[in-house]
Amino acid sequence: MVAWRTVQLGEVLRQKRDRVRIEPGKPYKQITVRLWGKGLALRGTSDGSEIAAESQVAVGRNDFLISKIDARHGAFGLVPADLEGAVVSNDFPCFTVRQDLLDSRFLEWFSKTETFVSVCQQASTGSTNRVRLKEGSFLGFEIPLPSLDEQQAIASRLDEVHAKLGEREVELAAVEREANAMLFNAFQEITDGIEYLPLSEVAPLVRRPVDIEPDVEYPELGARSFGRGLFHKPSLLGAKITWQKLFWIHRGDLVLSNIKAWEGAFGVASDNDHLRVGSHRYLTCVPKTDVISGHFLWYYLQSREGLEKVGAASPGSADRNRTLGQKALMAIEVPVPNLKVQQRFTRLHALVEQVRAIRASTAKDAEALIPAMLHEIFERQANKPDAAPLTSEANVVQLPTKQKPKIDTPFKEAVLVGAIVKAFHEDNGQPIGNFRLQKAVYFARRQMGESALDKDYLRKAAGPYNPKMRYSGGIKIATDKNWIKRATGKYGEGNALGDAAAEMDEWIERYQFAPAAAWVRDRFKYIKNDLWETLATIDYAMLALDHDGKRPTPEAILSYIEADDEWRPKIAKLRLTQASIQNVTVELESLFADVGGVV
Template structure:
């Protein structure tokens, strides 16, 4: 990179506020900023009366924008034509870049790089993440390394070009995932066509395997993520540290339910790596009856809108955290029970879909890592941007 000159933000992109006076019956299109340099999002417009005493400020195309609460984690953006004339609350700072000194997109990329985010973190005092607030004066004193303007623009062209390709690839991956899910749903409907509904008590009854606690032993604990995202492994529990807790053994092929989060899809099929782990009394394990059901088939149904609705109905409570799936209510849930050959056919389709998802997930990780790698190359003294 060409020779750099350190310039404070107050010189190259001073704060500009454009307060607006709200009218009760007029609509105001608010805009927000995502963290980690992921751009802006548009909120549903509200009337002045709905906004109440909230202070609003107008945005203009080309503004360099900061969310003062999350600037430290890269909540930075540049307003495009789509944001011109839109509004943000007092929690958003608008800086107008001097076009003779700096390129707004260059500043954006620098502030989303580790070094820029570190400066924003230092300018955002507070004891915890949610309480870190970017100070106006501290922002003004941040010094940004500036190469000549033509070099800034060359860097911006390079990064923007790759960012567009990354977005395109990400969109393609998301579209492929939606298509895969739609095809699976169609195949599932074909598999259950005309099938009777039978309670889990028959096709996958509850099985509890209590563990006798040895004070000198360690017990590898299992957890289940919400929204159908599978299992995860927790740190080992030490027998000497357990007092009243009860532990239950999990085996491969079990349907494992979190009884407090099942209503939001916290249930999974235990895999080979989960075999022999333990769950607390808050985890319920069901074992499919051989010849009547498979765990993967039941899991898929319970993750559908219809199936999850039954799990939610079996999880009463006045608030989300208090919704508990009872053992009897779980076993009373009815699921489609087509011939086992139909279920095996569908499970093979699910296995192929999982393989495709794994490939897409690996690709997505590679894509996600591309921009940070380029930022490191450019701003950490790597090869000259071209």
């Protein structure tokens, strides 16, 4: 394949200057330009008398529209057919695409890449709150461009994958709807004519106060609204708890937020939640296991009828003023069918939850697939002079089959980096240095079960400090997105939360990276850099030896490190001996004891 050439945007885009006169009494479509590559949408239709400007630019189908103010945040896109003829102000430059040089669909996909967003960021200048994209600067930037045929082939392949992902989501949504309907019908059947009893008789309120000690950390639990269950909060250090009262949570408890229960913020504590703590804002009801199933009880309270009762027990004007009363909670009456019937329903409910989890996991992988393909095509392949055709099956990223967190795309790597920086920030508010961030990424990936030696980043992260990693991979992407930024704290320069950090929260939740990030922080925040590097070095050496079918003895580990030119200096730097390596292997076994052990 011929190498991609570079062209200035001004060669393939022409800014529209012709304006149409706005006439009172005539309707005009107006456009909303959504952030982060989400494209354009109809904002509404206005009468000409409602538009202050005397004239505006009318957009055409497949024109490229940019928001001057938010271009640096991905606010741009192609004009779809239903928005043709809409009018825009000077804050929204409109460009026609030279179809003889640039395929519109190719441009649409390319605009979703880090490269294009970076162009818009660099072309946007001005003081705080007055940053605007400068059209001349924007059109002067160069972009990589393959032949028109290759552009069309790339766009067609991406369109095809995007369409198939949409079809899969529709199918999975239909399956989930049918499963939920089946579950609801089953619940209606088993509760028809059944006696109702107050919660005080079947799941009484139990509070287990915590005697707070200053040097002890207490892992906290929270509840998400709308029936999305429980989640783990960062640990609380006893010395920093000045006013809160804490209460122990046990497996099987029904845990309710007393300020958000009315909108479904409650769930059943699992084994993984056992002996976490909740603030005084959380109530724990303990189901009598010979009378009622906790999950059956949860399902009823999350139903329309159940939530109405919880809402009635939460008086107040609105939102956080609506507090769940303990006496009112205990007075709520719930259906109590035969326990064996409840248990059968609970098993059926678990199967439906599996369907929901499969759909959610598939959706996460699907959402990561397109960014991965874009990265492979535009960020990597564009720079290869002799790359294979980009539309071949061999170069198409496939959906992962394992339904567990793993790092298989640069975008996911960036999310993990952001999750780690956020976890450390929540603990002490200080930036985390590059060295510690690299090691944190390594151990987070290992904690999630990653052990593939073909992951070049894994080896680099375990190896000697590599300042170049700051300018590549996940750290670079997270920095470019402004999820993280360089900052100076009391321990020196490092990585802190960026201005756009809130945008990564949904991705952290989708990929379930928060537990791994918190795990790394809680186990390593007091460990010195040399010990952190020693642990990573020995761990990776053990992986490598195991991969080669060799027993990872201290002698074999030392020989492995000594045989590697890049790693050999570690022996002197870290004072590695067979005895010290033996001690480290024991520490690693303890470190990974709760995640399946080392190799």
